[in-house]
Amino acid sequence: MKRAEGRTADGLIGWTLRRLLLSVIVVFGAATVTFATLQLTPGDPTYAVLNNPSPPPELVAHVRHDLGFDRPVADQYTRFLGRLATGDLGRSYQLDQPVWRVITAQLGSTVELAAAGFVLALGAAVVLATATAGRRPLVRRASAALELLSVSTPSFWTGIVLLTFLSFRLHLFPATGGTGPRGLALPAITLALGIAGAYTQVLREGLERALDEPFALNSRARGSGETAVRLRHALRHALTPIVTMSGWTMGTLLTGAVIVESVFSRQGLGRTLATAISGHDLPLVTGIVVLAAAAFTLLNIAVDLLYRILDPRLREAAP
Amino acid sequence: MSSAEPLLRVEDLQVAFHTPQGVVQAVRTVDFTVAPGECLAVVGESGSGKSVTARTLIGLPGPGARVRARRLTLDGEDLLGLSERRWREVRGGRIGFMPQDALSALDPLRKVGAEVAEGLRNHRPARRADVRAGVVELLRLARIPEPDLRARQYAHQLSGGLRQRAVLATALAAGPGLLVADEPTTALDVTVQARILDLLAARKAEGVAILLISHDLAVVGRLADRIAVMHDGVFVETGPTERILTEPAHPYTRRLLAAVPSAHAKGTRLSLEPPATPAKAPPPEVASGRVLEVSGLTKTFRTVGRRRRTAVEDVSFTLEAGETLGVLGESGSGKSTVARIVLGLLEPDAGSVALHGRPWSALREPARRPLRHRIQFVQQDPLASFDPRYTVERIVAEGLRDRPGPGRRRDRIADLLEQVGLDGALLDRRPAQLSGGQRQRVAIARALAPGPDVIVCDEPVSALDVSVQAQILDLFADLQRGLRVALLFISHDLGVIYHVSDRVIVMKGGRVVETGEAAEVFARPRHEHTRELLSALPELRDAGPAATSSPSPS
Numbered sequence: 001m002k003r004a005e006g007r008t009a010d011g012l013i014g015w016t017l018r019r020l021l022l023s024v025i026v027v028f029g030a031a032t033v034t035f036a037t038l039q040l041t042p043g044d045p046t047y048a049v050l051n052n053p054s055p056p057p058e059l060v061a062h063v064r065h066d067l068g069f070d071r072p073v074a075d076q077y078t079r080f081l082g083r084l085a086t087g088d089l090g091r092s093y094q095l096d097q098p099v100w101r102v103i104t105a106q107l108g109s110t111v112e113l114a115a116a117g118f119v120l121a122l123g124a125a126v127v128l129a130t131a132t133a134g135r136r137p138l139v140r141r142a143s144a145a146l147e148l149l150s151v152s153t154p155s156f157w158t159g160i161v162l163l164t165f166l167s168f169r170l171h172l173f174p175a176t177g178g179t180g181p182r183g184l185a186l187p188a189i190t191l192a193l194g195i196a197g198a199y200t201q202v203l204r205e206g207l208e209r210a211l212d213e214p215f216a217l218n219s220r221a222r223g224s225g226e227t228a229v230r231l232r233h234a235l236r237h238a239l240t241p242i243v244t245m246s247g248w249t250m251g252t253l254l255t256g257a258v259i260v261e262s263v264f265s266r267q268g269l270g271r272t273l274a275t276a277i278s279g280h281d282l283p284l285v286t287g288i289v290v291l292a293a294a295a296f297t298l299l300n301i302a303v304d305l306l307y308r309i310l311d312p313r314l315r316e317a318a319p
Numbered sequence: 320m321s322s323a324e325p326l327l328r329v330e331d332l333q334v335a336f337h338t339p340q341g342v343v344q345a346v347r348t349v350d351f352t353v354a355p356g357e358c359l360a361v362v363g364e365s366g367s368g369k370s371v372t373a374r375t376l377i378g379l380p381g382p383g384a385r386v387r388a389r390r391l392t393l394d395g396e397d398l399l400g401l402s403e404r405r406w407r408e409v410r411g412g413r414i415g416f417m418p419q420d421a422l423s424a425l426d427p428l429r430k431v432g433a434e435v436a437e438g439l440r441n442h443r444p445a446r447r448a449d450v451r452a453g454v455v456e457l458l459r460l461a462r463i464p465e466p467d468l469r470a471r472q473y474a475h476q477l478s479g480g481l482r483q484r485a486v487l488a489t490a491l492a493a494g495p496g497l498l499v500a501d502e503p504t505t506a507l508d509v510t511v512q513a514r515i516l517d518l519l520a521a522r523k524a525e526g527v528a529i530l531l532i533s534h535d536l537a538v539v540g541r542l543a544d545r546i547a548v549m550h551d552g553v554f555v556e557t558g559p560t561e562r563i564l565t566e567p568a569h570p571y572t573r574r575l576l577a578a579v580p581s582a583h584a585k586g587t588r589l590s591l592e593p594p595a596t597p598a599k600a601p602p603p604e605v606a607s608g609r610v611l612e613v614s615g616l617t618k619t620f621r622t623v624g625r626r627r628r629t630a631v632e633d634v635s636f637t638l639e640a641g642e643t644l645g646v647l648g649e650s651g652s653g654k655s656t657v658a659r660i661v662l663g664l665l666e667p668d669a670g671s672v673a674l675h676g677r678p679w680s681a682l683r684e685p686a687r688r689p690l691r692h693r694i695q696f697v698q699q700d701p702l703a704s705f706d707p708r709y710t711v712e713r714i715v716a717e718g719l720r721d722r723p724g725p726g727r728r729r730d731r732i733a734d735l736l737e738q739v740g741l742d743g744a745l746l747d748r749r750p751a752q753l754s755g756g757q758r759q760r761v762a763i764a765r766a767l768a769p770g771p772d773v774i775v776c777d778e779p780v781s782a783l784d785v786s787v788q789a790q791i792l793d794l795f796a797d798l799q800r801g802l803r804v805a806l807l808f809i810s811h812d813l814g815v816i817y818h819v820s821d822r823v824i825v826m827k828g829g830r831v832v833e834t835g836e837a838a839e840v841f842a843r844p845r846h847e848h849t850r851e852l853l854s855a856l857p858e859l860r861d862a863g864p865a866a867t868s869s870p871s872p873s
């Protein structure tokens with residue numbers, strides 16, 4: 001038994017290393033796509049660097065040469081990859097700061113927002129789904145309608161509605177620039193709503209399937225109450241699809257952050273990204289995209305490992 | 320035993336299900352009592368209402384159920400008007416429930432110990448250490464070796480027999496006086512089945528009342544004091560085990576008994592159905608002589624890590640035209656691996672399969688494909704082998720070698736259905752709209768469609784009720800007589816193998832341990848394992864194949 005476990009662990013380490021190697025390729029691909037997109041979008045990044053609507057032509061030429069924009073695209077691409085490989089993300093044109101510093105300064109706020117949004121969404125979904133799974137059709141239908149509404153409402157609109165009523169009218173929360181939990185509340189709720197709707201639907205379906213399984217009947221036959229059967233047995237089965245949705249969740253949180261941070265004028269990576277894109281700030285956009293790509297691939301590795309924790313049957317399967 | 324005051328009294332129990340399609344009366348009227356230390360067996364086919372009866376006793380008959388009874392008492396307490404809170408004390412605390420299919424009865428995501436502990440904690444609040452000790456004690460009581468280790472394992476890490484014992488431990492955790500066991504041994508091998516029945520007998524001897532639900536008269540004969548035969552929601556006959564098995568009064572009981580394949584029935588028909596009518600003339604290209612020659616088959620599989628498991632080792636046999644070779648073995652003995660190699664779905668590591676004296680397993684797939692119609696396959700679970708969206712016509716048409724026009728195709732398929740005793744009206748049905756027996760007949764029709772020389776049957780009747788099984792076994796016999804098709808018939812069921820086979824090979828751990836004429840092998844088994852299988856066989860008392868004196872299974 002012991003030896004078998006050791007072997008599985010060995011296989012797991014090898015598997016994780018292989019996955020990490022593959023993720024490097026994914027990040028490289030994401031960087032390339034970003035580079036190509038920014039090459040193809042109209043507008044000259046030189047002007048973004050100069051931050052001056054009508055600079056003298058000789059200055060433009062000088063800066064262009066300095067940044068290598070006058071070289072052939074292939075040459076620019078090689079130099080770009082070379083810098084990326086050494087971990088140098090370059091300097092932001094607009095902010096005139098190293099990209100690393102910009103990202104690290106903004107990351108905390110966005111992670112805080114995303115984490116709060118995710119926890120809220122998951123918590124609300126677990127409560128709603130556990131309460132409504134397998135109940136009378138009327139209860140289920142009401143909940144399903146709410147979920148549909150929350151999924152299909154665009155978050156910028158939700159944000160504005162929340163701001164109008166809870167901040168401007170009732171003064172319960174600060175409209176912008178709030179710090180601490182009170183400042184975080186409205187943006188996090190806005191971000192969580194769409195995710196909570198989707199989560200509730202998936203969770204309820206999983207719960208209903210698990211409650212139909214013989215082991216649920218068996219647990220009831222041992223004298224377990226309805227709540228115990230749901231929480232102890234069915235919920236864990238229902239959570240597996242939520243883990244599968246992690247990639248979707250992260251994408252939604254990231255794009256959601258761009259909108260929510262803009263609506264609530266919050267600091268963060270999302271808003272920085274939006275400004276960087278409109279300003280042709282190539283190094284900053286690339287830096288954020290590379291970071292996101294790395295986070296995505298790491299998340300996928302984490303998810304595959306998490307399956308093994310959630311479902312013991314997968315622990316013995318070859319990774 | 321029956322002199323004791325009954326623990327459970329049921330009078331005129333009725334269970335109806337209210338569905339959108341109308342009211343379904345699952346249990347019409349049922350009366351029985353079970354006393355402490357007594358075992359009442361309820362025997363019937365699927366759909367007879369026996370499982371509903373069992374679930375009604377624990378207050379979980381299912382959604383939309385209406386339960387009525389003149390009397391339903393446990394130890395004097397009326398169960399009918401029980402509040403949900405009180406029901407939770409009764410479930411597990413006073414009535415233990417042991418469901419069929421132990422794999423799905425244990426939560427796959429939780430440890431076995433946690434499942435047993437749940438039964439303990441639900442009824443007496445206890446400290447963690449006490450619960451842990453209690454769990455180990457319960458597993459030990461269920462005769463699970465190394466209970467400490469097993470409590471920390473998951474259901475999928477246990478064998479079928481251990482799993483079923485663990486389920487028994489969960490059912491008995493809080494020491495209920497009544498155990499309701501719904502088909503507790505159905506999916507198990509005979510030797511394992513015998514041990515589970517012994518375990519239940521030990522509990523019975525300690526005074527636990529048992530209500531045993533089963534479709535298999537032979538199994539219940541080993542444990543039950545009384546048998547109630549259930550058909551269509553009523554008990555058609557109730558009486559002491561001995562009398563029901565030897566002098567059945569009701570025609571339905573007699574039919575159930577006759578359907579069990581056993582020594583006296585070999586060469587006779589098991590069902591009351593008229594013989595099917597196979598094709599008028601045998602197909603012209605019918606084979607004669609040796610159809611299959613299998614020699615020295617060996618196959619190993621990679622398992623966790625880099626270990627290898629030998630599934631099949633040095634297996635050799637031959638199959639003549641029009642003959643049935645029975646392959647007998649318990650789960651894990653390598654039967655199905657042999658079947659898949661013979662079908663050309665799996666490459667052997669060593670050894671070869673020859674079809675009509677020409678290489679078969681050695682061929683590459685493109686060379687093999689034109690010959691594939693000669694070997695066909697019938698599986699245990701026909702439903703899983705059908706596309707649920709196909710009609711019966713399309714399912715069977717897949718087996719045809721040519722593509723006739725729509726009109727001609729329909730006629731051909733209708734002919735094939737008639738051969739397997741099915742009405743042409745079923746052509747447009749989908750698999751979900753067929754009964755288990757009809758599904759297996761459709762699977763057989765599909766296998767017959769290309770005019771094969773060999774049909775490999777992997778546990779073709781294991782999922783069927785005894786009486787349906789009898790009809791399918793008769794059908795195989797009729798078809799073989801008419802079409803001279805050779806059968807490689809795989810089963811874990813000795814009675815079935817004995818009934819259908821001309822010759823038998825017995826497999827254990829991937830090897831053939833015994834081979835010979837069916838009558839010879841069963842009358843004078845030479846190998847230890849065959850003897851063990853025979854002695855574990857729950858037999859109808861006057862009818863089973865003669866088991867010689869043999870060491871009892873431990």
